[in-house]
Amino acid sequence: MRRRHYHHDYFTTVVLLLAGISTLVIFGRQEMAMAEEPPSRVIELPGPASEGSVPLERTLAQRRSVRSYRQVPMTLEEVGQLLWAAQGISSDRGYRTAPSAGATYPLEMYISVGDVDDLAPGIYRYRPREHDLVALIDGDRRDALTRASLGQGAIQKAPAVFIVTAIYARTTGRYGDRGIRYVHMEAGHAAQNLCLQAVARGLGAVVIGAFHDREIRAVLGLGKEETPLYVIPVGK
Numbered sequence: 001m002r003r004r005h006y007h008h009d010y011f012t013t014v015v016l017l018l019a020g021i022s023t024l025v026i027f028g029r030q031e032m033a034m035a036e037e038p039p040s041r042v043i044e045l046p047g048p049a050s051e052g053s054v055p056l057e058r059t060l061a062q063r064r065s066v067r068s069y070r071q072v073p074m075t076l077e078e079v080g081q082l083l084w085a086a087q088g089i090s091s092d093r094g095y096r097t098a099p100s101a102g103a104t105y106p107l108e109m110y111i112s113v114g115d116v117d118d119l120a121p122g123i124y125r126y127r128p129r130e131h132d133l134v135a136l137i138d139g140d141r142r143d144a145l146t147r148a149s150l151g152q153g154a155i156q157k158a159p160a161v162f163i164v165t166a167i168y169a170r171t172t173g174r175y176g177d178r179g180i181r182y183v184h185m186e187a188g189h190a191a192q193n194l195c196l197q198a199v200a201r202g203l204g205a206v207v208i209g210a211f212h213d214r215e216i217r218a219v220l221g222l223g224k225e226e227t228p229l230y231v232i233p234v235g236k
């Protein structure tokens, strides 16, 4: 009996050790993959402006949903400014332009580029800390986004389409089910920041909530843990 018990313990120890090592390797790789993008896939954004000439009151008074745009390209500076307004870093301690429950930061920002100076058509993910873009998928994906959004023409015609997604677990991990409402509140904060910044830059935007999650996920190449919340076409 005693001997068998000894064998069992030895076996368990080896299995646990192997499991531990493989977990370390897998997580180590993931960390590396997240931290170090190949340089060719990273596009630096111009530093965001923290002052502007349009009063906040005017942006509030003028904000309206805009669903058609002039066919002129947006600039990389405008794209960077809008992403910063939505989720950019605004403090040395890593806090952002939009509030976040417990600073859990469940939101991710993507952009589907159609016609932006110095930015090839494709899908990009915004990295707030680096204030840059990581290229994820090459090619204009606005048609696919439009189909996924019940054929809404604003998406097709916009030079750039911003997408707000959420990883709920970041917030529900701390707040349980109540975290779900917090995440939705945060998406509203981020989207409104983006819309007001658009007005201040002479741009128009509309927040779109009517789309098929599964199809948007497929277009952006998102995992199951990440949920698209808002699609926001922007243009002049």
Ligand SMILES: Cc1cc2nc3c(=O)[nH]c(=O)nc-3n(C[C@H](O)[C@H](O)[C@H](O)COP(=O)(O)O)c2cc1C
Pocket: 063, 064, 065, 066, 067, 152, 206, 207, 208, 209, 210, 211
């Ligand atoms: C949660 C939410 C979802 C929305 N979804 C859509 C949408 O799918 N398509 C669209 O054209 N507008 C959408 N809108 C924009 C509203 O239609 C618009 O805000 C409303 O008509 C008021 O007009 P205004 O934004 O110009 O003040 C949405 C707005 C919100 C807040």
